[in-house]
Amino acid sequence: MIDQERINEYLKTLQADAENGGYLLNPDREFLEDLAQGLLENTDRYGYQACPCRLANGNMEKDLDIICPCDYRDEDLNDYGACYCALYVNESIANGEQEPEAIPDRRKEVLAKKSDPIKKGAAVSKTAFPVWRCKVCGYLCARKNPPERCPICKAQKERFEEFVF
Numbered sequence: 001m002i003d004q005e006r007i008n009e010y011l012k013t014l015q016a017d018a019e020n021g022g023y024l025l026n027p028d029r030e031f032l033e034d035l036a037q038g039l040l041e042n043t044d045r046y047g048y049q050a051c052p053c054r055l056a057n058g059n060m061e062k063d064l065d066i067i068c069p070c071d072y073r074d075e076d077l078n079d080y081g082a083c084y085c086a087l088y089v090n091e092s093i094a095n096g097e098q099e100p101e102a103i104p105d106r107r108k109e110v111l112a113k114k115s116d117p118i119k120k121g122a123a124v125s126k127t128a129f130p131v132w133r134c135k136v137c138g139y140l141c142a143r144k145n146p147p148e149r150c151p152i153c154k155a156q157k158e159r160f161e162e163f164v165f
């Protein structure tokens with residue numbers, strides 16, 4: 001059980017991060033505290049803040065896409081006004097003008113594609129260097145290895161993936 005003081009502190013950090021990035025958190029405090037508790041429990045359990053609404057593998061390499069903020073947050077915010085857990089919401093939901101709706105989990109589709117050997121082997125890089133994509137903000141760069149930190153959003157090297165086209 002996570003103590004209330006830790007949850008409060010964590011929520012302050014989440015709030016500050018959201019504001020710095022131009023994001024909004026769900027205005028429902030009780031709901032927010034539940035999610036914060038789940039994130040903290042996952043941090044204690046796995047060593048990283050795996051999404052509290054999804055089943056984590058426990059292997060960081062395999063869970064990179066669902067470390068909060070997950071790779072699917074921005075697309076879900078665009079399409080549904082909230083991330084899959086509804087931790088992050090758009091202005092209409094934050095203002096109570098729109099109700100959050102059920103959101104299908106994009107991750108299932110991504111995992112299904114990854115396990116398809118034909119699609120998996122089909123991509124070939126066409127540049128001298130591989131192209132790396134920051135999975136948090138979408139920044140692209142062509143170089144031998146991904147940068148230590150994204151120059152745009154400061155995400156760490158582990159959040160980059162090879163971009164194939």
Ligand code: SF4
Nearest residue numbers: 051068070083084085
């Ligand atoms: S769905 Fe929301 S809470 Fe879950 S990892 Fe993504 S951004 Fe975080």
